[in-house]
Amino acid sequence: MKSTRFFLITLALSAGSLLFFSSCKKEDSSPNNVAKVDTAVLSVNFSANSPFAFFSFKKGGTVSNSDSASNKWDFGLRLTTFIVNSNASGPGNAGVILQNGILDDITSIPASGYAYDTAAGHPAIVDGSWYNYDMNTHSFLPKPGKVFIFRTADDHYAKMEILEATYAPFTGPVPTIINYKLRFLYQPNSSSSFK
């Protein structure tokens, strides 16, 4: 009985290492094919006055607001307002293209044409362009088929879609937190190919 269990554990471990090595091998043979589909939830203040919530593709998650003056973040979101880390909004070199399409079908992304925030109040992503607001249910519905293509703050590439926007439970008259569920692919090397 005992020996059987030991055997099974060994088998599992070796299978795991086998998988590990094989995936490394795959990475080595085709360096462009490493962007993996990932999802994350970005919790954003439901207020136009509170601080932005920052997101990093490299980290695959939220970046502390105290890092606002760094290029550790790629974009920020507050209520429904986007900022991109470059020019008027940050020290990074980020840019964004918002285009129609299906995220998985976009394999190669442009080398140029990335928009940035030219001034406060003149964001690269126009408010209202990527969601519908339902006056009756007071819900924000991200439009399907809106793909955000990012050049990150440190010149990598990522593509993203917003799956849903839901309110965290709240007790006041208006919601306090809006949770954006993001689905994205990040290219850790400098390639702009998503084949």
Added chain:
Amino acid sequence: MDSLYVKQLDEVIVTATRSERKLSNVAVPAQMISVKTIRQSGSVRLNDILQEQTGLFITSGSSSNSPGGGVFGNGVQIQGLSPDYTMILIDGEPVIGREGGVLDLTRIAVGDIKKIEIVKGPSSSLYGSEAMGGVVNIITQQPQKDRISAGLRYGRFNALDANLTASLKKQKWGLQVFGNRNSSNGFDLDKNIPGNTVDAFSNYTVQARSVYQLSAKTKLNLSGRYFTGSQNNFYPVTENGPGSSINVSGYSKTRDISLNPALIHQFSTGLSSSLRFYFSRYHYEQSLSKESDHSLYYYDLFQQNFFKAEDQTDWKWQKNNFLSAGGGIAADVLNTNRYNARKSDALRYLFVQNEWRAAGDLTIIAGARYDDNTAYRSRLSPKLALSYKPGNNLRINISYGSGFKAPDFRQQYLNFTNDAAGGYLIYGASEITAQQLLEQQRQGLLSSVLPSAYKISLLKPEISRGLNIDLHYEVSPRLSFSANIFRNDINNLIQYEIVAYRSNDAPVYSYFNINRAYTEGVEPQFQFLINKKIMLQGGYQFLITADKDVLKEIKAGDLYARKLNSNQVYKIKRSDYAGLPNRSAHMANLKLFYEDDKSGWSGSFRAIYRSRWGTTDKDGNGIINRSDEFASGSLMLNFSVIKKIRDLNFQAGIDNLLNYRDPLNLPDQPGIQPYISVFYSFTKNHKKEHL
């Protein structure tokens, strides 16, 4: 007996041409509902009878579980056009008092209706604004020989409807008075929510009409109407977010009054003129207080005064040519706490129409109306109609017309913060400019102003162009078919858009002429007299509607959807798009009427079907495309039996036999409704008089 069913085509209709014509001679799609049908169907309010007619769709009022709820009420859609674009007339004069664009049909009792005339397709060339989708004209009873009648009906939920009519007719004058009381305990579709889905209500209607023959050639008509309804409201509101609702209670009151004197003079056999005045006032009020501390939670006041003076002259200027021409002035004054001040609007208009009986089998009608307004751009509405009878049994009508709807006060002047629902703000297009919004932003009242704010401008009327091809075929005196093919193209549709965000992050809306849409479809109907006692009627409407800009986006491949559970995005095809919300692609009815004079038995069995209809977008693309964005279709079975014993009619019936309910999408549908009623009619027996 047979005369009751067969001769409908010989009956006279006034709505189609604004003068009396045989139904079989009008060149536009028109239909009539007789008092007999209304009675055999056990109808009490206007929505009851209209919802059983081919191609008419009664929109559902919201539940009373929200402030202002229950007031939008039941409106009627004609040819796929919203209730906002349907004109409701009583004896030719418009009923006022629309809430959210909808005129609530439950305000109108059918107890003293002689008939209901329905004209489909744009009729603005005769009636002006709002007559885009069609016109429903309620013709009330004329004073008859000395008669008194009374009716009492009792149904589920303690629903009580009482009618009393008295009619007098002398050599030179006649008088008819009608009174109605209608009440119900309301009902509750969801026991988990405190309060009722529809709260108890009661209302009263008084209508009076007098005719006085001043001279052999001059007649004076005076009619008036008074309606008052009230409802005590109690319901929870989620003021402090989900799970922390508070209860509010209060009342809502609706009142409307109208007065309509008219002078009709016959100059000669071929020339007559009528001068009509119409005054109407509508009042709606709702007040809600918090149950906890009785502090005021919500107050809404809406008062509308409408005045119209109009003259119409009918002249038979040649043997085969009939001319109707006229003009008028109208004023509309609104006072509501939703606007920043009293608002008014003045209108002048002229209309002319000529009917040319070119040959025995061909009639051509041409007409136009010009509306000149103080608050929006003026509008010319032309119309051309042709009726051709290639044989005795076949008639083809083709009509083309233009319709318009003036931007309503709400779209122009609303200045309303909905504190009860997140604090959003709506500005009418004449209330705000982009500069003012930017100024508000500088003052810190707004957090952002969107690019759409720069498009705010004086609204234009919404316009439509409609083509109707109407075929009537009489197989035999017992069997007839008809089919109407229609297409309406609507431009300048007014819709709201977000223009800014307030500093508390609630959105700010305003109105724009942005959308373009169309509705098209076909409406076949038949009528079959199985024998002298049984009549079978059936009708069907197939309807296609679409927002043209959505179609453009689909064609360009720019519109996407999300699959229901996987969230997977895919490109929308034309076949995925279900068209405008609140429309069913298929609507059908089958009605059986029975009447036997000898035994005194009569009755009806009616089946009304409508297929699924779109409600709200759920996947973010703004259109109806996914299965969870529809309300399911419904089948309603209604029947009624009447036994006549001398002057008394006893009636029993059941509406919604299958107990169909949909609390979410049809909160005012309570399910199965059995009822019993008794109707008494007494006519003083004396010789026939002619007035």
